[in-house]
Amino acid sequence: MPQSNLKLSKHDQQVLESIFNPLELSGFQGANSFVPCESDLKDGCVEPETNAVKASKDLEHRAICSSEKGDVQEALDLFQKALSLSERASVLNNRAQTFRLAKRDQDGATILRNTFFLHFQNSS
Numbered sequence: 001m002p003q004s005n006l007k008l009s010k011h012d013q014q015v016l017e018s019i020f021n022p023l024e025l026s027g028f029q030g031a032n033s034f035v036p037c038e039s040d041l042k043d044g045c046v047e048p049e050t051n052a053v054k055a056s057k058d059l060e061h062r063a064i065c066s067s068e069k070g071d072v073q074e075a076l077d078l079f080q081k082a083l084s085l086s087e088r089a090s091v092l093n094n095r096a097q098t099f100r101l102a103k104r105d106q107d108g109a110t111i112l113r114n115t116f117f118l119h120f121q122n123s124s
Contacts, residue, residue, distance in 0.1 A: 050086075052085045052086045053085075053086045053088070055082075055085050055086075056082040056083075056085040056086040056088060056091065057082075059078050059079075059081050059082035059085070060078075060079065060082045060088075060090065060091050060094060062078050063075045063076075063077075063078035063079045063082060063091075063094065063095075063098070064094055066078060067094075067097075067098045067101060072098060072101065072102045075098045076095065076098060076099075079091055079094065079095040079098065080095075083095070096109070
């Protein structure tokens with residue numbers, strides 16, 4: 001910290017520290033005690049691991065691999081099959097991203113809007 005030989009209050013030191021090191025969380029103890037540790041975080045929207053969900057996840061993974069290889073039509077078909085087993089937001093999101101990769105942005109945007117509504121419908 002610049003000019004550390006000055007007699008500054010602890011608060012003033014903290015203010016200067018936050019100005020000169022804005023990316024640091026904080027220099028004083030207890031500042032981060034309110035931030036939950038990753039192990040304390042809980043997903044409020046945990047889906048049950050039914051056979052349909054497992055099969056849907058498998059198809060989704062295969063579809064992502066197809067999309068990454070450039071086989072967009074195969075990916076879209078696999079995403080559709082995954083959705084028919086279990087309508088999951090991640091499948092819709094990944095399907096939308098595949099549409100965007102195929103330069104079909106309007107289709108992708110429509111799916112993302114539907115994903116948004118599905119997520120909030122399931123979390124209520």
